[in-house]
Amino acid sequence: MRTRLLAIAIERETDLVLARQRTRHIAALAGFDTQDQTRITTAVSEIGRNVLEYAKAGRIEYWLDTTEAKLEILVEDKGPGIADLDAILSGSYRSPTGMGIGILGARRLMEDFSIRSRAGEGTHIRMTKPLSRKRGGWSTGDIAKMSAALVVPETMDPLQEIRRQNQEMVIQLEELGRRQEELEQLNQELHETNRGVVALYAELDERAEHLRRADELKLRFLSNMSHEFRTPLNSILALSRLLLGKTDGDLTAEQAKQVQFIRKSAETLTELVNDLLDLAKFEAGKTVVNVGEFTVDSLFGVLRGMLRPLLVSDHVALVFDDAAEVPPLSSDEGKVSQILRNFISNALKYTEKGEVRVSAETDVDADTVTFHVRDTGIGIEPKDIEFIWQEFHQIPHGLQSRVKGTGLGLPLSRKLALLLKGNVAVTSLPGEGSCFSLAIPRLYAAEISDREGPAWHLEAGKAPVLIVDDNAADAFSIERWLAGSRYQALAARSIAEAQRAMIKFQPVAVLLDVMLSGQECWNFLIELRQNEATQGLPIIVLSTTQEERKARSLGADEYFDKPADPRRLLAALDQLTGRRTIRRVLIVDDEEVSRYLQKQLLPRGAFAIEEAATGVAGLERVAEACPDVILLDLNLPDMTGIDFIEALPATPDRRPAIVLVTSADVTQDQRGRLSGVSDILRKSDITSTSLLAAIERALDNESVSP
């Protein structure tokens, strides 16, 4: 057991004197004889003086080790360390101050002496002296007695007492200081670690960004190159066809063969380019699922016809099992066919003898259809199976030299299968054949059951904004944000609902949450962008998964991470729907076709359009919220357009500008009464441009004469 008896701080010369006294006292208490007391005290004095001289301050600790029966004295400082320690210990050192005997001398005086000193870290010295043999050994009682004797010094000199207490305080302060230092160091370390982590994060972000860029570049390269390749390839194909067609005279048999080879190679290359294009298209997310209803039977029929030319050998049979019992599917027939084509042509390539059998089965419970393409070909080694889905990977085999492929078929098939919410699988035995399977849900996008959809109610004078979000809470909070604005939220819980809302209303903008159902959502975005009518429609994408790049590349105008800041969202809406406020246009016409036509002629989202079938209804609308422009039919069932104009409120600032739309000529007499009408358009030659120009003029007039 080791017990600390005492600790003394060395800070000034008088401390050294005290240390000598204390050392002597302790040595006496520990039972050393006078000679050893003097030795120990001298050693402490020597070392203590060194501490004072070189490190300015330090501490001495006295320990009693009862297990090994020795007195241990530790002296440590936080000084600059001892530079010539080796020289000093070897005795070759001569101190310029004439000293230099301290360490060596102390070592001679003590039994065991070890010193550790490093520049900047201070010096630690440990000295021990064995205790005299004591009958019965050292008990805890002895130690307690010793400690007590040390605490109550024999000389009750008050000055000394104060000094002693001072000493203790200094030591405690020192310890506190040390602890604080440790804490600070720990803090510092944490801070540094933190900084490191942050830096690491930044680096990761950078890497990710880099990867994304590389990926994008690859995609662009792929699609560009594929397109670029296609043109010359088509020329080669066309030219070789021309040559083979002997339009410009006969070819020799040899030449014909050569051209045939050119043509073959070009065809192979075209195939590769097409596969690449498919892949690029897929990765760019531009593949759209065209859902339609079809039967497996008919699909097999088409495939049979398509693939027959691939049967080059009589030894291989291509068999389609009867699939009449498989219920019709609602999925993308083209893609299913493409996948199966890939499987079958693959199977035919690697089968020299036997058959390739195509079958289909349904799983009623899961409502899935699984297609199998089984061959009796070379099979795949187990170790290779995981590679076959990788792009450009081909398993080396003797047949490879004969059969050509791009190495893209299977990876593409898998991607297409995933797109159809299905998957592909393979089982294989080398030498016996393989079985490739495609499992897809029978109904792609299990039709949303709530066909009715929510009852949207459009408030007069508000610009509808379509909100596509499957999370009711999110949609609701957006609705609330928009409640006070001039936008009205139309929440759609599914793409199908959104599509219905798009038809029913003409939203001025779309807020699209892409978490909705992944790909489907992106497809909706692409669809909106591809559709001429909605090309310019502002689309804001919201997502929790940081997909700004993808969103923007697919045509989103603005992107927000969820949860979005309502103010920024509103600002973005304002900005995207035109910096100016959206003008409200009221169409007053009794003919529905006419209203519809005018509405269609106006660009989507540019105006908030309201309709009224009668003059009275129109006037009511005006009373509710004054539109900026009225497209007015001259002949209404309940009143004439002129009556309508006269019935409008007289206050100038409540008076909308009017564009008169007529099917008949306007008489001179009537013209006199058309106050406030900025333009007259004939229904027969109304166009989008003329209508827009008229509205523009009407709005201009309004703004110059308020």
Place this chain on the structure above:
Amino acid sequence: MDQIPIMKIGDCLLVSIQVDMHDQLAISLQDNLTTRIVQTRARGVMIDISALEIVDSFIGRMLNNIASMSRVLDAVTVVVGMQPAVAITLVELGLTLPGVRTALDVDRGLALIRRLIDDEAGS
């Protein structure tokens, strides 16, 4: 600040160190003593360290210095009353005091000083 008293006995100066000196005290003793040697034209210096329980290298060197300085000032130095434990420790410490003459007690010290002064006068 404490001081070590220096007493004059004839042409000798007697210093009796009764307390454990801190280093500054030792240095001031060294200064005072040389001053007093010059003032009193003393021929001998006797330093009694019988009360000292330890003499470490610093004190040892101080004693040596005093001896050398008084030598230069034409005085001889004798250290008396060193405790046996101190003597052993000094040797173990590796400290040699080449210029310091020692005597067991004050009487012998005085006699030694007298003899040394006479020797010098005689030669």
